[in-house]
Amino acid sequence: MRIRTAGVVALFALALAASGCGGDSDEPAAKDTPKAAGGKLVIWADDKRTAALKPFAEKFGQENGVSVEVQAVPNEDLQNNFVTVSSQGGGPDVVIGAHDWIGNLVQNGAIDPVQLSDEQKAAFNETAVKAVTFNGQLYGVPYAQENLALIRNTELAPEAPKTIEDLVATGKQLKAQKKVTETLCLQVGQKGDAYHIYPLYSSAGGYLFGTTANGDYDPKDLGVGKPESIAAFKKIAALGEKGEGVLKRSIADTNSTATFTGKKCAFLVSGPWATADVKKAGIKYDVSAVPGFAGGKAAAPFVGVQSFYVAAKGKNKALAQEFVANYVTKPDLAVALYQADPRPPALTAALDQVKSSDPDLAKFIEAGRNGQVLPAIPAMAAIWDPFGKAEAAVIGGADPTSTVTAAGKTIAGSIK
Amino acid sequence: MSTPLSSPGSAQQAPGRGPVRTGSPRTSRTARNHAPITAAGLAAKVILLGLVAGIAIWAAFPLVEAEKWVGLAVLMLTTAALFYLYLGRRHVPAKYLIPGTLFLIAFQVVPVLYTASTAFTNFGDGHRGSKDDAIVAIQSSSVKQVPGSTQYPLSVATKGDPATGALVFLITKPGTDTVSVGDAGGLRPLDPGAATVGPGGKVTAADGYTVLNFGQASARSKDITDLVVPTAGGALRSSGLSRAYEGKAVRAYDAGCDCVKDSDSGKTWTADGEVGAFVAADGERLAQGWKVNVGLSNFTRVLTDERISGPFLGTLIWNFAFAIGSTGGTFILGMLIALALHSPRMRGTNLYRMLLILPYAMPSFAMLLVWRDMFNTDFGLINNLFGLSVDWFGQDWSARAAVILVQLWLGYPYMFLVATGALQAIPRELTEATSVDGASRWQSFRAVTLPLLLVALSPLLISSFAFNFNNFNAIYLTTEGAPFPADNPSNGATDLLITYTYRLAFGGQAAQFGFAAAISLFIFAIVAVVSAVSFRRTRQQEEVYA
Numbered sequence: 014m015r016i017r018t019a020g021v022v023a024l025f026a027l028a029l030a031a032s033g034c035g036g037d038s039d040e041p042a043a044k045d046t047p048k049a050a051g052g053k054l055v056i057w058a059d060d061k062r063t064a065a066l067k068p069f070a071e072k073f074g075q076e077n078g079v080s081v082e083v084q085a086v087p088n089e090d091l092q093n094n095f096v097t098v099s100s101q102g103g104g105p106d107v108v109i110g111a112h113d114w115i116g117n118l119v120q121n122g123a124i125d126p127v128q129l130s131d132e133q134k135a136a137f138n139e140t141a142v143k144a145v146t147f148n149g150q151l152y153g154v155p156y157a158q159e160n161l162a163l164i165r166n167t168e169l170a171p172e173a174p175k176t177i178e179d180l181v182a183t184g185k186q187l188k189a190q191k192k193v194t195e196t197l198c199l200q201v202g203q204k205g206d207a208y209h210i211y212p213l214y215s216s217a218g219g220y221l222f223g224t225t226a227n228g229d230y231d232p233k234d235l236g237v238g239k240p241e242s243i244a245a246f247k248k249i250a251a252l253g254e255k256g257e258g259v260l261k262r263s264i265a266d267t268n269s270t271a272t273f274t275g276k277k278c279a280f281l282v283s284g285p286w287a288t289a290d291v292k293k294a295g296i297k298y299d300v301s302a303v304p305g306f307a308g309g310k311a312a313a314p315f316v317g318v319q320s321f322y323v324a325a326k327g328k329n330k331a332l333a334q335e336f337v338a339n340y341v342t343k344p345d346l347a348v349a350l351y352q353a354d355p356r357p358p359a360l361t362a363a364l365d366q367v368k369s370s371d372p373d374l375a376k377f378i379e380a381g382r383n384g385q386v387l388p389a390i391p392a393m394a395a396i397w398d399p400f401g402k403a404e405a406a407v408i409g410g411a412d413p414t415s416t417v418t419a420a421g422k423t424i425a426g427s428i429k
Numbered sequence: 430m431s432t433p434l435s436s437p438g439s440a441q442q443a444p445g446r447g448p449v450r451t452g453s454p455r456t457s458r459t460a461r462n463h464a465p466i467t468a469a470g471l472a473a474k475v476i477l478l479g480l481v482a483g484i485a486i487w488a489a490f491p492l493v494e495a496e497k498w499v500g501l502a503v504l505m506l507t508t509a510a511l512f513y514l515y516l517g518r519r520h521v522p523a524k525y526l527i528p529g530t531l532f533l534i535a536f537q538v539v540p541v542l543y544t545a546s547t548a549f550t551n552f553g554d555g556h557r558g559s560k561d562d563a564i565v566a567i568q569s570s571s572v573k574q575v576p577g578s579t580q581y582p583l584s585v586a587t588k589g590d591p592a593t594g595a596l597v598f599l600i601t602k603p604g605t606d607t608v609s610v611g612d613a614g615g616l617r618p619l620d621p622g623a624a625t626v627g628p629g630g631k632v633t634a635a636d637g638y639t640v641l642n643f644g645q646a647s648a649r650s651k652d653i654t655d656l657v658v659p660t661a662g663g664a665l666r667s668s669g670l671s672r673a674y675e676g677k678a679v680r681a682y683d684a685g686c687d688c689v690k691d692s693d694s695g696k697t698w699t700a701d702g703e704v705g706a707f708v709a710a711d712g713e714r715l716a717q718g719w720k721v722n723v724g725l726s727n728f729t730r731v732l733t734d735e736r737i738s739g740p741f742l743g744t745l746i747w748n749f750a751f752a753i754g755s756t757g758g759t760f761i762l763g764m765l766i767a768l769a770l771h772s773p774r775m776r777g778t779n780l781y782r783m784l785l786i787l788p789y790a791m792p793s794f795a796m797l798l799v800w801r802d803m804f805n806t807d808f809g810l811i812n813n814l815f816g817l818s819v820d821w822f823g824q825d826w827s828a829r830a831a832v833i834l835v836q837l838w839l840g841y842p843y844m845f846l847v848a849t850g851a852l853q854a855i856p857r858e859l860t861e862a863t864s865v866d867g868a869s870r871w872q873s874f875r876a877v878t879l880p881l882l883l884v885a886l887s888p889l890l891i892s893s894f895a896f897n898f899n900n901f902n903a904i905y906l907t908t909e910g911a912p913f914p915a916d917n918p919s920n921g922a923t924d925l926l927i928t929y930t931y932r933l934a935f936g937g938q939a940a941q942f943g944f945a946a947a948i949s950l951f952i953f954a955i956v957a958v959v960s961a962v963s964f965r966r967t968r969q970q971e972e973v974y975a
Binding site for chain 1: 554555557558562563565566567569570571572573574580642643644646647648649650651653654666667668669670671672674676716717718736798802805806807808809820822823908909911912913915916917918919932936939
């Protein structure tokens with residue numbers, strides 16, 4: 014019996030110690046550093062940006078007597094995790110992500126608008142500000158923008174093609190001379206790729222959503238399945254496997270850049286993220302706008318913007334707003350983020366700083382001059398998959414009219 | 430899944446094998462009562478129960494904070510029951526059963542019940558939280574800057590203690606030294622000279638007020654965000670800790686009509702409890718909705734939506750073909766290799782075994798992606814090696830053959846391993862006896878080896894079938910369901926039910942967890958029926974051969 018009592022006493026002591034350990038641990042840590050007494054700012058970013066942000070976050074913390082924690086979350090999980098923890102009432106104070114998340118984040122009540130003064134807004138590239146504006150409200154502070162361009166191997170193709178027809182002619186000539194095996198590296202894959210085909214689709218006259226009077230995308234005016242889109246897909250089909258053989262399903266996200274760096278094609282349609290690989294392969298290259306069809310509209314690549322958001326359920330919203338609205342809007346941080354991941358900064362001053370050392374940036378921005386802001390409305394999520402598959406089917410030789418009509422129906426069916 | 434899996438085990442023990450195990454309960458209990466208490470046993474008990482108590486106390490605080498009394502009661506009852514059970518000397522069988530049962534409840538029963546309960550709601554993007562959350566989100570996202578208004582440098586100050594005192598905003602008119610103080614009562618000018626204005630326009634000190642630094646201010650983040658200073662055009666709110674703007678919440682909730690009103694356009698959206706959203710007269714919905722019970726509508730949608738019920742049968746047949754093909758194919762191949770290596774005349778079996786299980790040792794996740802690239806029409810290894818130009822994933826049957834081939838490669842080492850083990854457990858005397866009786870090798874295999882193998886491996890084959898029936902990765906990482914008919918992008922030739930429904934539930938405008946849960950209950954029912962039938966047949970077989 015005595016052993017039992019002793020055991021029970023020991024057990025409760027242990028239990029209290031165990032639970033005590035859990036409860037106490039953060040308090041003394043917070044009190045040890047008087048600077049941190051004020052509060053804590055938690056930022057979620059993907060791995061690359063976390064590294065670039067850390068020094069600035071620490072500096073912000075020291076200057077203001079608060080502690081700042083940057084947590085790395087893999088990019089593909091970031092949005093989903095954020096929405097999930099936010100609906101449970103927790104999560105970070107600041108999140109960094111692509112602007113086309115805004116529609117979903119807003120419908121889940123996960124982010125708050127950011128109030129910038131007119132001078133602050135004027136410091137940004139106009140397209141970038143437009144991209145983060147949703148329902149007439151500014152929901153994020155942009156720091157970088159990106160769009161597709163045509164990267165060409167200047168040893169094989171010294172001249173930038175003015176039209177797709179020029180490009181095809183050059184490619185065919187190179188193929189005949191056995192210098193390349195493919196005309197154009199534009200990723201399609203079995204499922205298609207709406208983002209990468211969009212410049213051609215828009216040049217051929219197609220559109221995804223119409224716009225409302227105030228310039229927002231209108232989910233009720235769906236362009237897929239309309240006669241314009243069928244005409245556009247007919248032009249794309251002419252370039253496909255049963256036509257010119259320029260667009261192929263065998264070229265996918267996994268091998269498009271590698272085929273270009275392996276000198277098997279002279280032209281690559283990709284974004285700023287591809288230049289690192291191209292440089293590494295030692296290829297002489299130049300960047301120009303994705304060409305459109307002769308006699309068609311200018312090819313419009315999607316412009317995407319990376320942005321800082323203030324979480325609606327954050328514990329320290331005032332500090333988060335201070336960080337996002339008044340600290341992120343300074344060029345230094347934008348330059349550091351550019352160095353971590355070379356996408357053109359959205360702050361004009363920051364772009365000017367880095368432009369001279371990286372000539373590609375200006376070329377990418379120039380290539381995106383005709384670009385359209387990637388729609389951030391939630392309905393856009395319904396586009397990607399059916400549109401891509403229609404593209405893949407048409408490139409594989411399916412009838413454009415019935416394919417695109419069916420895709421339009423599927424998309425319309427899943428838009429609320 | 431583990432409940433049905435345990436049944437063949439108990440069935441095996443049922444006929445005539447019991448007495449040895451059970452022994453005489455009375456003697457064993459007396460023996461236990463006299464068993465000495467060892468120091469190690471006591472220490473283990475104390476540590477484990479200490480951990481239980483620690484976890485319970487750690488889990489109790491958040492439950493109390495969230496006022497989840499039911500959860501707290503369950504937690505306390507479970508903990509008390511565990512203590513009662515392990516501190517006493519009685520209930521020995523329960524001591525062995527309870528941990529497993531607890532884990533079964535926590536990791537099997539609760540998720541299934543949660544899935545089932547989710548299936549009756551509209552839980553998904555835009556409908557995640559409560560109605561109150563939606564109202565807060567609608568109101569706070571409608572705060573707009575008053576057109577033409579200025580932004581002011583802001584300092585947060587208090588007359589009392591920085592940590593607890595009532596807060597005020599000290600704002601400076603841009604370009605001047607005019608300072609005003611604002612609180613919930615409104616904005617009052619401060620006497621000229623009473624405040625010191627810093628270079629950026631921010632007030633650094635003011636008579637009678639303590640100006641909070643960022644650290645102090647950020648500790649009171651919520652108070653600052655909540656402080657709204659009414660003005661003629663709207664209200665002054667903070668934008669961070671150093672700027673204030675004049676803003677106006679354009680949309681406000683009115684409890685009287687249970688609706689949201691827009692003061693700019695005059696439009697109203699009335700709460701609709703059935704769809705969990707605010708809906709205007711013209712049918713327009715506000716994006717921020719809330720979670721509501723929708724009854725059976727997710728289930729009826731599965732049955733009546735033509736996009737789902739139309740291709741359902743074809744997908745189901747292919748799903749069975751895929752599961753049977755992958756399980757059967759890997760079993761036959763694995764068993765044949767095991768038989769070959771089991772032959773006593775075989776030399777170097779260890780080397781072969783090592784080489785054969787290599788595919789099993791590689792992460793299937795990566796291997797699936799490698800196989801996908803090998804099937805590429807123009808750049809893939811398979812076409813290049815054999816000089817083919819087959820569009821593998823572009824045609825129905827080649828794509829189906831390709832995914833089964835990949836499954837075969839990934840899965841046969843497992844079947845090979847378990848078949849080897851089962852073969853070694855079959856006494857050689859049995860096959861020798863058949864040869865004495867004059868049976869051919871084939872007859873002896875058919876009549877003795879195979880049935881005995883199947884008795885041992887049937888549960889594994891059934892679980893392998895259930896796994897392959899829902900083998901999401903095998904499809905999603907290779908063909909992604911392709912090829913798709915040109916006129917139907919939502920259902921492809923290699924789609925399993927699970928990949929197909931994943932696309933329906935998450936591929937559209939927003940994630941629809943409620944709908945996805947309803948579909949997974951359907952799949953659960955199919956797999957459960959198939960498993961139950963197969964287990965019943967296995968049991969009959971066992972009774973014959975046991």
